Amino acid sequence: MNDREHMVRLAVREHMVRLAVIGVGNPHRSDDAVGLWAARALRRRVVGTWPSGWRVLECSGEATALMDAWSGFDAAVIVDAVSAGASPGTLHRLDGVAESVPESFLRCSTHSFGVAEAIELARVLGELPGQLIVYGVEADTFDHGEGLSAAVESAVPHVVDRILAEIRSLI
Amino acid sequence: MSKSKRTRTIKVDYLARVEGEGAMYVKIKDGRVADVKLKIYEPPRFFEAFLRGRRHSEAPDITARICGICPVAYQMSACHAIEAACGVVVDGPLRELRRLLYCGEWIESHTLHVYMLHAPDFLGYDGAVTMARDYPDIVKRGLRLKKAGNAIMTVLGGREVHPINVRVGGFYRVPTRRELGGLVAELEWAREAALDTVRWVAGFEYPDFERDYELVALSHPDEYPMNEGRIVSDRGLSIAVDEFDDHFAEEHVEHSNALHCVLKERGAYFVGPMARYSLNFAKLSPHAKEAAGEAGLGPSCRNPFRSIAVRAVELVYACDEALRIIDSYQVPDQPAVEVVPRSGLGHGCTEAPRGILYHRYQLDSDGVIGEAQIVPPTSQNQKTIEQDLHQFVTPRVELAKDDLTWQCEQAIRNYDPCISCATHFLDLQVDRE
Numbered sequence: 131m132n133d134r135e136h137m138v139r140l141a142v143r144e145h146m147v148r149l150a151v152i153g154v155g156n157p158h159r160s161d162d163a164v165g166l167w168a169a170r171a172l173r174r175r176v177v178g179t180w181p182s183g184w185r186v187l188e189c190s191g192e193a194t195a196l197m198d199a200w201s202g203f204d205a206a207v208i209v210d211a212v213s214a215g216a217s218p219g220t221l222h223r224l225d226g227v228a229e230s231v232p233e234s235f236l237r238c239s240t241h242s243f244g245v246a247e248a249i250e251l252a253r254v255l256g257e258l259p260g261q262l263i264v265y266g267v268e269a270d271t272f273d274h275g276e277g278l279s280a281a282v283e284s285a286v287p288h289v290v291d292r293i294l295a296e297i298r299s300l301i
Numbered sequence: 302m303s304k305s306k307r308t309r310t311i312k313v314d315y316l317a318r319v320e321g322e323g324a325m326y327v328k329i330k331d332g333r334v335a336d337v338k339l340k341i342y343e344p345p346r347f348f349e350a351f352l353r354g355r356r357h358s359e360a361p362d363i364t365a366r367i368c369g370i371c372p373v374a375y376q377m378s379a380c381h382a383i384e385a386a387c388g389v390v391v392d393g394p395l396r397e398l399r400r401l402l403y404c405g406e407w408i409e410s411h412t413l414h415v416y417m418l419h420a421p422d423f424l425g426y427d428g429a430v431t432m433a434r435d436y437p438d439i440v441k442r443g444l445r446l447k448k449a450g451n452a453i454m455t456v457l458g459g460r461e462v463h464p465i466n467v468r469v470g471g472f473y474r475v476p477t478r479r480e481l482g483g484l485v486a487e488l489e490w491a492r493e494a495a496l497d498t499v500r501w502v503a504g505f506e507y508p509d510f511e512r513d514y515e516l517v518a519l520s521h522p523d524e525y526p527m528n529e530g531r532i533v534s535d536r537g538l539s540i541a542v543d544e545f546d547d548h549f550a551e552e553h554v555e556h557s558n559a560l561h562c563v564l565k566e567r568g569a570y571f572v573g574p575m576a577r578y579s580l581n582f583a584k585l586s587p588h589a590k591e592a593a594g595e596a597g598l599g600p601s602c603r604n605p606f607r608s609i610a611v612r613a614v615e616l617v618y619a620c621d622e623a624l625r626i627i628d629s630y631q632v633p634d635q636p637a638v639e640v641v642p643r644s645g646l647g648h649g650c651t652e653a654p655r656g657i658l659y660h661r662y663q664l665d666s667d668g669v670i671g672e673a674q675i676v677p678p679t680s681q682n683q684k685t686i687e688q689d690l691h692q693f694v695t696p697r698v699e700l701a702k703d704d705l706t707w708q709c710e711q712a713i714r715n716y717d718p719c720i721s722c723a724t725h726f727l728d729l730q731v732d733r734e
Contacts, residue, residue: 190369192369194413194417194448198448251430254437274347
């Protein structure tokens with residue numbers, strides 16, 4: 131496929147695929163908010179350039195609310211904070227449709243009925259979007275308070291780049 | 302060595318389906334329960350300190366951040382306390398709208414607990430995901446019911462989580478009759494779904510367990526309590542909200558980051574849906590009373606395992622009440638009553654989904670908060686949960702480790718404990734000596 135064909139294909143797909151990027155987190159528990167920060171940074175980056183069926187959403191991560199957030203979309207990219215033992219700011223990627231999400235992976239970000247449960251419950255009920263990618267940003271701290279730790283904050287632009295690249299590959 | 306003299310340690314590092322971070326420790330020595338501790342690890346509350354120096358108008362939004370499940374409760378108790386300090390009473394359609402918002406939160410919170418967190422215990426599943434494999438339609442019903450609560454929060458609160466439309470004195474913007482009318486069809490479906498929920502949980506098998514709790518809830522002469530009423534108990538307590546500190550005391554215990562709240566005269570007490578129900582049965586709607594009767598619930602209940610049925614009855618009530626309010630709604634002239642700050646002390650107490658939530662604020666003449674006190678339902682139930690476990694484990698000490706652990710977790714989940722609120726993880730440890 132040459133570039134022009136690719137552009138045309140993209141243009142058509144863009145208008146057919148309903149896509150959501152969902153930032154998950156609690157703005158008052160420091161690095162837990164990184165999903166929300168990434169969503170806001172992405173929104174600033176793409177404002178006015180995305181087709182109408184594409185959305186950037188924010189969600190607390192409570193399972194049923196998250197299932198509501200992605201309902202009606204063909205593809206979803208979720209960004210959340212994780213605690214997987216890597217260095218702060220490290221980006222993890224999971225294909226939510228192809229693999230099950232380990233409960234421990236995302237547990238720290240909300241209470242015990244969160245992102246992992248939403249994905250697994252939706253899988254059982256046949257309510258997963260056609261494509262679902264989860265990006266987990268390794269957090270440094272989940273203490274009370276607003277604002278991200280330095281390592282996590284500096285990872286945000288990189289997270290946005292990766293999401294944009296992911297979207298290109300999804301459509 | 303005989304079995305009863307062994308020391309056994311049962312430990313669950315993480316108690317699932319409980320909001321927040323804490324642990325439960327049970328020590329069994331010579332076949333008897335020697336010690337029970339509900340440990341709450343999360344850092345001590347900082348919200349009360351954070352409120353000092355802030356404007357009176359900021360209290361509802363700041364305190365709403367304490368909990369993602371019951372932000373309305375925090376907003377409501379904060380508003381009532383600040384308004385009391387300033388000598389303002391919010392009445393008429395604004396009062397009705399506050400009640401409608403609370404109905405939305407009760408529907409959301411109760412549905413989440415009944416369907417996703419508590420029902421798996423009774424049906425023998427480790428959680429909603431595995432339960433959904435065998436009961437997909439029931440889980441889908443729960444998801445839709447919860448969404449009906451979300452819809453109220455969205456129309457009235459501005460958004461589903463952490464509503465932003467609430468202010469001291471009322472709202473920033475009030476809905477039109479047409480906007481509220483848009484909720485009716487789904488709420489009528491929700492009422493039927495709530496009735497089906499009561500029938501569903503009525504068929505569960507409940508452990509034979511009752512205790513002589515002192516049940517504490519709000520009570521109001523004309524309505525099932527949400528925003529307003531006296532604080533009453535089944536042992537004769539009947540006080541105005543501003544007398545709370547005369548009768549209740551918060552105590553620090555070594556093993557918990559959350560203060561324990563006790564009745565000064567009698568110690569531990571019970572707050573939550575079972576107390577609210579037992580003290581206010583007569584004020585339920587006819588549908589809710591009838592559903593309770595069909596489910597085999599009398600006008601009072603002292604088996605905390607049956608609290609799932611009580612929550613289901615309250616779901617019926619919340620749908621009925623929401624529909625009543627929407628039907629009779631008249632748009633108020635102003636979205637809020639003006640609240641002019643004055644120096645003084647204000648108290649507020651409302652019925653959060655998990656029980657009474659008390660707030661107290663000291664304001665100066667400019668409306669700046671000098672001191673704040675917040676007593677959430679789970680802090681009040683901590684001692685009662687420990688006592689429940691003590692009595693519950695005693696006849697079950699010989700149970701296999703996994704069985705006992707699982708049953709103890711269930712006994713804790715009866716309270717839908719919100720440890721995020723109480724301090725702000727729960728692992729379970731049983732030591733046998």
